[in-house]
Amino acid sequence: xxxxxxxxxxxxxxxxxxxxxxxxxxxxxxxxxxxxxxxxxxxxxxxxxxxxxxxxxxxxxxxxxxxxxxxxxxxxxxxxxxxxxxxxxxxxxxxxxxxxxxxxxxxxxxxxxxxxxxxxxxxxxxxxxxxxxxxxxxxxxxxxxxxxxxxxxxxxxxxxxxxxxxxxxxxxxxxxxxxxxxxxxxxxxxxxxxxxxxxxxxxxxxxxxxxxxxxxxxxxxxxxxxxxxxxxxxxxxxxxxxxxxxxxxxxxxxxxxxxxxxxxxxxxxxxxxxxxxx
Amino acid sequence: xxxxxxxxxxxxxxxxxxxxxxxxxxxxxxxxxxxxxxxxxxxxxxxxxxxxxxxxxxxxxxxxxxxxxxxxxxxxxxxxxxxxxxxxxxxxxxxxxxxxxxxxxxxxxxxxxxxxxxxxxxxxxxxxxxxxxxxxxxxxxxxxxxxxxxxxxxxxxxxxxxxxxxxxxxxxxxxxxxxxxxxxxxxxxxxxxxxxxxxxxxxxxxxxxxxxxxxxxxxxxxxxxxxxxxxxxxxxxxxxxxxxxxxxxxxxxxxxxxxxxxxxxxxxxxxxxxxxxxxxxxxxxxxxxxxxxxxxxxxxxxxxxxxxxxxxxxxxxxxxxxxxxxxxxxxxxxxxxxxxxxxxxxxxxxxxxxxxxxxxxxxxxxxxxxxxxxxxxxxxxxxxxxxxx
Numbered sequence: 001x002x003x004x005x006x007x008x009x010x011x012x013x014x015x016x017x018x019x020x021x022x023x024x025x026x027x028x029x030x031x032x033x034x035x036x037x038x039x040x041x042x043x044x045x046x047x048x049x050x051x052x053x054x055x056x057x058x059x060x061x062x063x064x065x066x067x068x069x070x071x072x073x074x075x076x077x078x079x080x081x082x083x084x085x086x087x088x089x090x091x092x093x094x095x096x097x098x099x100x101x102x103x104x105x106x107x108x109x110x111x112x113x114x115x116x117x118x119x120x121x122x123x124x125x126x127x128x129x130x131x132x133x134x135x136x137x138x139x140x141x142x143x144x145x146x147x148x149x150x151x152x153x154x155x156x157x158x159x160x161x162x163x164x165x166x167x168x169x170x171x172x173x174x175x176x177x178x179x180x181x182x183x184x185x186x187x188x189x190x191x192x193x194x195x196x197x198x199x200x201x202x203x204x205x206x207x208x209x210x211x212x213x214x215x216x217x218x219x220x221x222x223x224x225x226x227x228x229x230x231x232x233x234x235x236x237x238x239x240x241x242x243x244x245x246x247x248x249x250x251x252x253x254x255x256x257x258x259x260x261x262x263x264x265x266x267x268x269x270x271x272x273x274x275x276x277x278x
Numbered sequence: 279x280x281x282x283x284x285x286x287x288x289x290x291x292x293x294x295x296x297x298x299x300x301x302x303x304x305x306x307x308x309x310x311x312x313x314x315x316x317x318x319x320x321x322x323x324x325x326x327x328x329x330x331x332x333x334x335x336x337x338x339x340x341x342x343x344x345x346x347x348x349x350x351x352x353x354x355x356x357x358x359x360x361x362x363x364x365x366x367x368x369x370x371x372x373x374x375x376x377x378x379x380x381x382x383x384x385x386x387x388x389x390x391x392x393x394x395x396x397x398x399x400x401x402x403x404x405x406x407x408x409x410x411x412x413x414x415x416x417x418x419x420x421x422x423x424x425x426x427x428x429x430x431x432x433x434x435x436x437x438x439x440x441x442x443x444x445x446x447x448x449x450x451x452x453x454x455x456x457x458x459x460x461x462x463x464x465x466x467x468x469x470x471x472x473x474x475x476x477x478x479x480x481x482x483x484x485x486x487x488x489x490x491x492x493x494x495x496x497x498x499x500x501x502x503x504x505x506x507x508x509x510x511x512x513x514x515x516x517x518x519x520x521x522x523x524x525x526x527x528x529x530x531x532x533x534x535x536x537x538x539x540x541x542x543x544x545x546x547x548x549x550x551x552x553x554x555x556x557x558x559x560x561x562x563x564x565x566x567x568x569x570x571x572x573x574x575x576x577x578x579x580x581x582x583x584x585x586x587x588x589x590x591x592x593x594x595x596x597x598x599x600x601x602x603x604x605x606x607x608x609x610x611x612x613x614x615x616x617x618x619x620x621x622x623x624x625x626x627x628x629x630x631x632x633x634x635x636x637x638x639x640x641x642x643x644x645x646x647x648x649x650x651x652x653x654x655x656x657x658x659x660x661x662x663x664x665x666x667x
Contacts, residue, residue, distance in 0.1 A: 169361035172328050175348040176355045176449075177439070178378030191365040 030254070037061070037247035044243050060248035070249045072223070073230030074256065080145045080226055081208045087150035088204055095151070096159030097185050101168070117153035123213065130217050144218040145226065149208060155200045162193040198267035205260055227253040279304045279479040280325065280447055285334035287320055294320050295503045298334070307473050307480040309490035312500035313526070321500070322449055322483045327351050339446045349378070354440035355449040358456065360432045362424040362439075369420035372411060372438045373403045379443060410438045430461045437469070441476065448478045454489065466493060487527050491515070499523055521650035524571045530603055530617035533577065536610070537570040537645070539563070546570060546588065546638060548610035553585035559640045562655040567645035574603060574619040576642035580635050587635040590616065592628055604628060606636070
């Protein structure tokens with residue numbers, strides 16, 4: 001009895017040590033970013049690794065906000081990711097509902113197309129999309145940043161699975177009680193799939209907030225730059241890297257994401273386990 | 279109140295309903311009864327507007343609603359699964375139909391409650407929800423979520439949600455099948471009480487003949503997508519039109535015995551029937567009968583030497599307390615059992631394995647032809663007498 005106890009305790013310790021190791025590896029760049037952002041310039045390039053700065057210096061942040069205009073990039077990021085998310089909700093919720101519940105001709109083909117779209121990397125479609133934006137004279141606009149992402153195959157797939165798991169009686173009951181189908185969908189069904197929706201939202205926000213590739217293609221005007229594009233100012237300006245302000249800027253940009261994830265963490269994990277997606 | 283005109287429904291090549299016509303009067307309690315897969319739920323869903331139909335028309339309250347959406351039909355429905363809205367409290371669940379039937383101004387987000395319609399709606403909810411919740415014994419539960427309720431309570435909430443408005447029709451799809459036996463009996467009388475109090479038109483789908491018999495004023499018996507017989511519970515019990523109705527209604531199940539009749543010879547279950555009554559009844563049959571249905575109470579114990587005696591062996595004795603049901607096996611039909619209802623005093627002296635003699639009560643016998651249709655007796659006066667019995 002005693003032995004099995006110590007063994008299982010040992011197992012827990014080992015497991016935790018393993019997970020802690022993984023966490024450290026994942027967190028190291030962030031910690032380093034935070035550390036560098038707080039150091040004055042003369043401390044950044046030293047032969048020793050020091051986590052804590054000798055002199056705490058918030059000058060980098062001041063520079064990031066004033067010179068780098070991080071506030072503007074964050075604003076652009078919020079406008080772009082927010083609009084993308086809203087448009088995605090408006091397209092994938094009805095779309096996924098129809099795919100889950102309605103029987104129509106070419107239904108199978110439609111779903112197959114969604115699955116196929118899931119497998120195409122964004123970069124393959126980038127050049128035709130760029131040319132399309134060019135033809136429509138939309139380059140260097142918010143529209144160019146938002147329009148290509150107004151729907152999401154992944155979202156359609158995820159929500160379809162969630163809608164499929166809901167009982168048909170629920171929507172029938174709402175319709176009998178006098179609700180239109182659209183009202184029943186948004187007022188009765190959507191609250192039931194909240195975990196999946198939260199999981200999808202985190203995915204969408206993170207991927208579009210962090211997207212560097214597409215904004216780099218369609219936006220050259222720094223007034224419209226999204227956060228990652230904004231950070232790159234410090235990487236190229238004045239011939240050299242301005243590491244301190246760049247790290248400060250990066251820290252500020254990651255912050256909203258962390259807050260979003262922490263807020264939705266519980267729902268996010270629920271949503272992932274619910275759909276059997278890992 | 280409800281009129282169905284030759285309703286037909288098919289999924290591809292499978293015919294689910296064929297040529298269903300039905301009239302339901304105001305305030306009537308009608309049951310759609312049948313075995314699973316007979317189309318009764320599909321029929322109810324067609325009435326509700328949740329299922330499209332292949333042919334025919336549906337009229338509710340005198341208006342043709344065939345092409346109308348479920349939300350426009352002014353009906354209420356209780357589902358087998360209750361279908362409560364999980365994210366809303368009990369009170370909000372009950373208030374939902376009122377909300378949905380309020381003028382559109384009341385539904386404006388944020389500002390709706392400030393409009394006159396919104397204020398009227400709020401008042402209406404404050405009056406009607408506690409009233410119906412109280413009537414169904416849900417007074418203290420209005421703030422709970424459906425997940426925190428027991429099965430019986432969920433059932434009551436579903437009823438309350440349906441009753442909160444005054445719909446033209448009240449539809450119920452096997453509402454009691456998820457409850458345990460004691461609760462089911464209780465809810466049965468409660469639903470009947472609700473029907474009496476509200477005076478609403480109820481349409482009740484069930485596969486349980488006891489529910490249909492005890493609750494409804496009229497039963498519509500369905501089989502394989504068509505109506506086999508419609509009538510009051512006692513009509514269906516006493517005077518079935520066919521073998522299906524006769525065997526579906528009643529418990530224990532109808533005993534069906536093979537019957538042969540040629541001039542001078544009557545055979546029931548292979549045994550020669552020698553009584554005068556047996557021959558007289560046979561002579562009055564309008565057509566050739568192939569089987570006889572005898573209810574458990576239409577068979578009597580008799581002396582082995584009786585003119586109509588059928589010899590059998592006791593297989594099982596079920597004590598009901600007030601009476602006893604004896605299941606016997608005959609030599610002519612080994613493996614199948616006949617149910618006989620006997621008085622308790624008679625049953626007490628029986629034991630399993632014992633050999634008995636039974637005789638049919640010819641005045642209560644139901645005759646059927648090869649196809650299962652009822653064969654009636656020729657003598658009108660006698661037939662009237664039999665049907666009254």
